[in-house]
Amino acid sequence: MEKKVGIIDIGSNTMRLVIYVQSQKGLPFKEIENIKMDVRLRAYLNAEQIVSDEGISLLIDTLHSFQLLLHHYKVTDITCVATATIRQAKNREDILHIVQERTGFTLMLLNEYEEAFYGYTAVIHSTNIKEGITVDMGGGSTEITYFRDRKLMEYCSLPFGSLSLTLDFVKGSVPTEEENEQIRQYVQTQLEGIPWIFNKMIPLIGMGGSARNFAQLHQHLIHYPLAGIHQYEMDVSTIREVQEKLKPLTFPELQKLEGLSKERADTILPSLEVFRLLLDLSKSNKFIISKKGLREGILYNKINGQDHSHPSLVDISIEEIIHDFYINVDNSRQMIKIANVILEQINKIKKMEKSITNKDVKLLEQAAYIFHLGKYLNEESSSHHTFYLLSNRSILGLSHRERVKLALVASYKGKRTFRQYIEPFKDWYTKEEQKKMCLLGAILEVAQSLNITKRNIVDDIKISSKNDDWIMNIRCHGDYKLEEHRIEKQKKHLEKLLKISLTPNFNR
Structure with a gap:
């Protein structure tokens, strides 16, 4: 019998609804719908760490749109999660209550461990990599894990993401060289407090919108002959090369760049700075992209519970x-x-x-x-x-x-x-x-x-x-x-x- 699952991911940069279907028992779930809204909820988190009424209204309106689609597909098994921006908001309890009252969704607020864990889960259920470091950079936070023999060994959540770095450090549409240096110094200070990432010489696995968009951009730049970015591999020198190509471009030129999402034109350079520093500090031998991330991790965990054993992928x-x-x-x-x-x-x-x-x-x-x-x-x-x-x-x-x-x-x-x-x-x-x-x-x-x-x-x-x-x-x-x-x-x-x-x- 066909089974459908809906997952709503309320991120700091985007909100996304993904609907999965399992056509018959024993077969993998397939993605049949994937709707993204560039809400940029992080921009509505003020200096007092309060999400404004305008931001909450935008959140509710988007959830109502998602509800219509879920009803169209007759999906009743729905998981709705929120990450860094709502987690860090002082009015988070009010937001959870408003969401429940106006939409009927029970909003699950992921803590730092859960957000990191679901990303790690997605990687081990969709790749055969035995040891690696994962980095999931969202709009408002960055989760990093280290796994060995496919078991989670370490994790951390850092208080910055592609959008928050842009909002905090970049005054114009694209960062100046001075602003790039400020981002670099800030991120390096944050990473220096994580000793277990240093000198690992193992793959760095990137997931999330920033990593995916970087892979798509690189594939267009080199005229890559294949479709798809899952398990796409890049040399560690790639980021520096792409940075040098992007830095001279104006904001309108970045927005028109083939392979780069228009919505990420202002956040791509801060994102690349984070990836570059992680590669340098960990001495990773390659940068691998995972198309599977938080939402797939939630799905795998929902299906398998705590059992992470599985037959050959x-x-x-x-x-x-x-x-x-x-x-x-x-x-x-x-x-x-x-x-x-x-x-x-x-x-x-x-x-x-x-x-x-x-x-x-x-x-x-x-x-x-x-x-x-x-x-x-x-x-x-x-x-x-x-x-x-x-x-x-x-x-x-x-x-x-x-x-x-x-x-x-x-x-x-x-x-x-x-x-x-x-x-x-x-x-x-x-x-x-x-x-x-x-x-x-x-x-x-x-x-x-x-x-x-x-x-x-x-x-x-x-x-x-x-x-x-x-x-x-x-x-x-x-x-x-x-x-x-x-x-x-x-x-x-x-x-x-x-x-x-x-x-x-x-x-x-």
Whole structure:
């Protein structure tokens, strides 16, 4: 039975409603609606730490708009949370009461630990990173955590965010060099009180609007060939390079900059200063973006409670793909069985055991499940659709490099199309890696040929060789004419890669 969950996040910069749906039990929740309002509640928090009546009215009006959408989608399971600005407001109890009275929402005010914890939870449920530092910079606060072996070790919440830094230090539309220096000194003083971030030499994982927008901006600047920012990786030098490109720009020029949200044109430089200092102090080896953050952390915690164990993230994502594209699982399992037997025997004959790793075998099996899934859209161009869909789809637990690798194997149709697909990414992989991907793809082509009728008639395969002449003895328990015809057309790719002549020999 379909299940829907709504989460309202009242931040210092933006208010957002996200609606998730689980189409059937056991499948992941999918985001079906995501509405953001740039309310900038922080701007209504005065010097006495009171949120003004105008700010409260804006809050209530926005919640009423969200209510209409929740009613349209028939969502009754709703979680409404607020973070730094309302948490820091002296009239927070009045705000909670007004929200309850005028909207019926029970507003949950997250404390500093909860806000940090939900961000950490989102990261470990959507990446395979074992040790890292997370930074979630909102409009009014910044939460930092350190986890090791995927367990939360340390956390803190700092009293600044992208919007509060802008409001407190920047007089004009963009910071001057002097104002940038003031921001830098203030943030550094705050970070110096957190000894556990120093010299960790592990990934820094950014989440929240500022981090996401930075990733989108960088992707546009370098003409990045993939869609999606989850697990997007950047070198530590990237922030400094982007800062130098942005500093000479006027505010109108920043607002027109491709990839940069118009609403964040005035907060992007203060945000980058925070990320840069964190990277410098922690000596992180890379900056990774997580699209999953506070709201997903709340969702995961709501679903799983305190149980943070979970099966392979990649396997979960592949199960979702199988469901979305109506893939025949029995056929995929037969392909895996055949492909593993072929790979094992090629290994023995070619003595490739040292070069084919357990990761390669896992890649072969994952690609077998979704091999040429693009035929769901168009049988004639299934390879093209498969590559595009997989390379541009977020697959939890896979970096962008690993995602493209999976797409290249699962879409394999020969070296010509492989070269075409890999062209924008050829610097990502060594020649040896490229040869291995072609081999795995060619093996899957043969495996698919040997179950082209999806009757699982192949019982066993034995390969014998004499120099470059290989005989593939294929024992079946049914009529094999169609499989025999198909493999004759598909074996050429494997023959070219291995520089052999392959003779299939079917028997019962």
